[in-house]
Amino acid sequence: MTGVLRPGHVQIRVFDLEESVRFYRDVLGLVETGRDDKGRVYFKCWDERDHNSYIIRQAEEAGIDFFGFKVLNVETLDKLEADLNEYGIETSRMPAGDMLATGERVRFTLPTGHIMELYAEKSAVGNGLTNANPGPWNAASEHGIAPVRLDHMLLYGPNVAANKKIFEEVLGFFLVERVLAEDGEFEAALWLSCSHKVHDIAFVEHPEPGKLHHCSFLMESWEKVLRAGDIMSMNEVSVDIGPTRHGITRGCTIYAWDPSGNRFETFMGGYQPYPDYETITWDWDHFPQGLDYPQRKLHESFLTIVT
Ligand code: M3P
Ligand code: FE
Incomplete structure (x- = not known):
């Protein structure tokens, strides 16, 4: 990279x-x-x-x-x-x-x-571990949900096609996955990567500009995603969907809201694409599986609430 x-x-x-x-x-x-x-x-x-x-x-x-x-x-x-x-x-x-x-x-x-x-x-302030012979974790990794990194954002706004061109043609990203609208042609949602990650940013077509769907934080394991769910419930955090798995990207996930209603995601998994991979396409009929693979459900709150 x-x-x-x-x-x-x-x-x-x-x-x-x-x-x-x-x-x-x-x-x-x-x-x-x-x-x-x-x-x-x-x-x-x-x-x-x-x-x-x-x-x-x-x-x-x-x-x-x-x-x-x-x-x-x-x-x-x-x-x-x-x-x-x-x-x-x-x-x-x-x-x-x-x-x-x-x-x-x-x-x-x-x-x-x-x-x-x-x-x-x-x-660079470091992660609290030494560069020489580091231990695998420290006190900060055991406090709260404690994701390892900010992983990606999903943003809602108009004209995602024009965003796609900029990310692909100028910024060097590649299109990993997409969802087609009912007409089978219009790209309603895009997952783009500039790395080996399954996505670094995603966009969903939406009439209102500049909206946030979620910021996503990476957890190290499925157990830690489930533990994140425990911690959310212990603290009466408002949860949107999950724990579940997306068909899209294969990420295993929970979505919840911060005290101001900004959605965030704690997730793990997905696969590691290369820039030469062909884009994976979800048609409208299979979008429920793409969103929530086990339940095959289009969750109304998940698709409509943005900040
Ligand atoms: C993700 C992800 C939708 C799916 C979103 C997927 C909008 O946020 O991390 O893969 O259906
Ligand atoms: Fe996400």
């Missing part, structure tokens, strides 16, 4: 900052790594090495402010910005230090209305 590496950060709006800090720190089990003068609170998953991946700020409305993908280095960042501009996408630069421990970010708006960023630099 030499271009776009991974989803590196996402900024989420919450109603009550301190209630949300308690939720993300003690229930989801993220590690708080800092607060800035704009009132934002920064978190990372325990096994992530960079300073932050999940940032919250207090607001009247829930949802997503922006998300950022880390790229290999500054040369790659400059090249991708030039490529975006040549493709016809306007970019701007957020200065280094605007986000804690984070270098300059190239920012642009996707056709679906989401603000996306690319950046090359974020301070």
